[in-house]
Amino acid sequence: MTDQNILCPRCQTLVYDGPGAPADGSILECAKCDFTLYIPIDASTYNSDSPKPPPIPPPVSTIGGPPAGFAATVEEAPSQSTTRESFKFTGTASEYFKIWIVNIALTILTLGIYSAWAKVRNNRYFYGNTRLMGSAFDYHAEPGRILIGRLIVFGLFVAHNFAASYLPIASMVLTIVFALVIPWLAIKSMQFRARNSSYRNIRFNFKSDYGEALMTYVGYGLLALVTLGIAYPHFVYKRKEFAIKHSRYGNTHFKFSATSWGFYKIYLLGVAIAIPIIFIFFSFGAFLGAGISQIPGATLLGPLLGSLPILAAYLIIYSYIKISVENLSLSNSSIGKSRLESNMEFGEIFLIHFTNIFAIIFTLGLMTPWAKIRMKKYKVEHLHLHTGEDFEEFMAGERQDSSALGEEAVDFFDFDIGL
Numbered sequence: 352m353t354d355q356n357i358l359c360p361r362c363q364t365l366v367y368d369g370p371g372a373p374a375d376g377s378i379l380e381c382a383k384c385d386f387t388l389y390i391p392i393d394a395s396t397y398n399s400d401s402p403k404p405p406p407i408p409p410p411v412s413t414i415g416g417p418p419a420g421f422a423a424t425v426e427e428a429p430s431q432s433t434t435r436e437s438f439k440f441t442g443t444a445s446e447y448f449k450i451w452i453v454n455i456a457l458t459i460l461t462l463g464i465y466s467a468w469a470k471v472r473n474n475r476y477f478y479g480n481t482r483l484m485g486s487a488f489d490y491h492a493e494p495g496r497i498l499i500g501r502l503i504v505f506g507l508f509v510a511h512n513f514a515a516s517y518l519p520i521a522s523m524v525l526t527i528v529f530a531l532v533i534p535w536l537a538i539k540s541m542q543f544r545a546r547n548s549s550y551r552n553i554r555f556n557f558k559s560d561y562g563e564a565l566m567t568y569v570g571y572g573l574l575a576l577v578t579l580g581i582a583y584p585h586f587v588y589k590r591k592e593f594a595i596k597h598s599r600y601g602n603t604h605f606k607f608s609a610t611s612w613g614f615y616k617i618y619l620l621g622v623a624i625a626i627p628i629i630f631i632f633f634s635f636g637a638f639l640g641a642g643i644s645q646i647p648g649a650t651l652l653g654p655l656l657g658s659l660p661i662l663a664a665y666l667i668i669y670s671y672i673k674i675s676v677e678n679l680s681l682s683n684s685s686i687g688k689s690r691l692e693s694n695m696e697f698g699e700i701f702l703i704h705f706t707n708i709f710a711i712i713f714t715l716g717l718m719t720p721w722a723k724i725r726m727k728k729y730k731v732e733h734l735h736l737h738t739g740e741d742f743e744e745f746m747a748g749e750r751q752d753s754s755a756l757g758e759e760a761v762d763f764f765d766f767d768i769g770l
Contacts, residue, residue: 357373357379359381364381366379366380366381367379433689433737433738433739434737434738435692435735435736435737436483436484436735436736436737436738437732437734437735437736438481438482438483438731438732438734438735438736439481439482439483439731439732440480440481440482440727440728440731440732441480441482442476442477442480442724442727442728443724444720444721444724444725446476447476447720447723447724448720448721450472450473450476451473451719451720451723454466454468454469454472454473455469457469464498466501467494467495467497467498467501468494470494470497471490471492471493471494471497474490474492475489475490477727478490478548481731483550483736486550486551488548488549488550489548489549489550490547490548491547491548491549491554492543492547496543500540500543507529510525511525511526511529530569531565531569533568533569534561534564534565534567534568534569535561535564537564537568538557538559538561538564541557541594541597541598542556542557542558544557545557545598545599550600553600553601554601555598555599555600556598556599556600556601557597557598557599558597558599559593559597563593564593567589567590567593568590571585571586571589571590572586574586583618584611584614584615584617584618585611585614585615587614587618587676588609588610588611588613588614589611591607591609591614591676591680592607592609595607595680595684600686603686603687604686605684605685605686606684606685606686607680607683607684608683608685609679609680609683613679613683614676614679617672617675617676617679618672620671621668621671621672621675624667624668624671625664625668628664628667628668629664629668631664662708663705666701666704666705666708667701669704670697670700670701670704671697671701673700674695674696674697674700675697677693677695677730678693678694678695680693681693681734682694687739688738688739689736689737689738689739690736690737691734691735691736691737692734692735692736692737693733693734693735694733694735695729695730695733696733699729700729703725703726703729704726707722707725707726710722
């Protein structure tokens with residue numbers, strides 16, 4: 352009898368490896384992404400007295416070469432009938448400019464103390480203008496908590512610089528201590544941000560243990576360092592996985608189904624793109640700068656114009672990697688029977704980045720609000736949620752569970768450090 356291998360149609364994990372096909376009526380579950388495959392019962396051998404299997408969704412093709420006439424079916428993460436709901440952003444540059452200019456002025460006048468209040472005003476504006484299915488998101492953080500976090504980080508920074516100048520050995524010790532503290536700070540920052548965000552009166556949350564955070568941020572970070580960057584895509588993958596799989600909406604965890612190889616493909620293609628682009632643009636920039644510098648009175652103009660092609664090369668590579676990583680991460684995130692989809696385009700993002708930089712430079716920063724609104728609107732409106740028929744029931748269940756449990760008390764260390 353020939354061995355049959357069946358892979359999960361979604362994540363390609365092996366779910367069956369044995370002689371012949373699985374028995375009729377079998378249920379195979381993917382250990383990695385929780386997909387369930389139902390093996391149909393052959394009508395010619397079905398015994399009416401046998402227990403009936405669960406309802407079988409429409410058949411899909413499988414990988415691994417099952418025999419003719421055999422079909423495995425999969426229960427998708429979203430329900431069988433899904434609706435594609437798009438996120439909307441309703442903020443405008445003129446509205447945000449008023450908030451931005453006041454924030455800048457008060458932050459300067461208070462020597463930076465008002466920056467915590469400025470952050471809360473910014474977030475409440477952006478959250479409140481991000482809508483899904485007619486409802487807006489909310490931001491509930493208190494500025495005092497943010498100020499505490501910033502003062503602690505500032506104190507650690509001053510202590511490290513002082514030690515580096517006068518106590519080299521203490522500086523080395525502090526560097527090691529900081530490396531061990533970073534995972535804890537990352538957990539607290541993501542926890543603070545999640546707990547102070549809500550949608551339809553249901554809070555988000557984030558929970559993780561220190562050990563996993565230490566491995567994610569320090570362990571894999573050191574691995575990327577000692578491998579001279581070869582393991583860096585895996586480091587990025589583990590950070591995304593850590594942030595998403597430990598996040599919750601109400602009492603339901605998010606799931607993350609991307610693989611490390613997906614991130615490697617992005618960075619490998621990024622390197623392949625970068626090598627010719629850097630060579631061509633750098634050569635053109637040097638040629639342009641040298642030529643213009645020969646013009647009388649254009650000594651400073653030459654280096655400035657010569658740097659533009661180099662800036663363009665950097666933005667091309669940066670835009671491709673950033674957008675590809677965001678698309679991959681968001682499109683492989685799901686909750687309950689709903690999943691996210693992000694379809695940002697590299698060319699469009701590059702154009703936005705490039706024109707935003709020029710607008711900010713040539714207006715001495717006054718176009719910053721316009722640039723931020725423009726980028727935010729593009730990202731939000733290229734994000735979609737595929738919801739199942741039971742989405743409203745899911746929302747009602749989360750609201751009931753959350754109100755029954757009550758809000759957890761926020762301890763002293765729940766502050767934002769801006770990671």
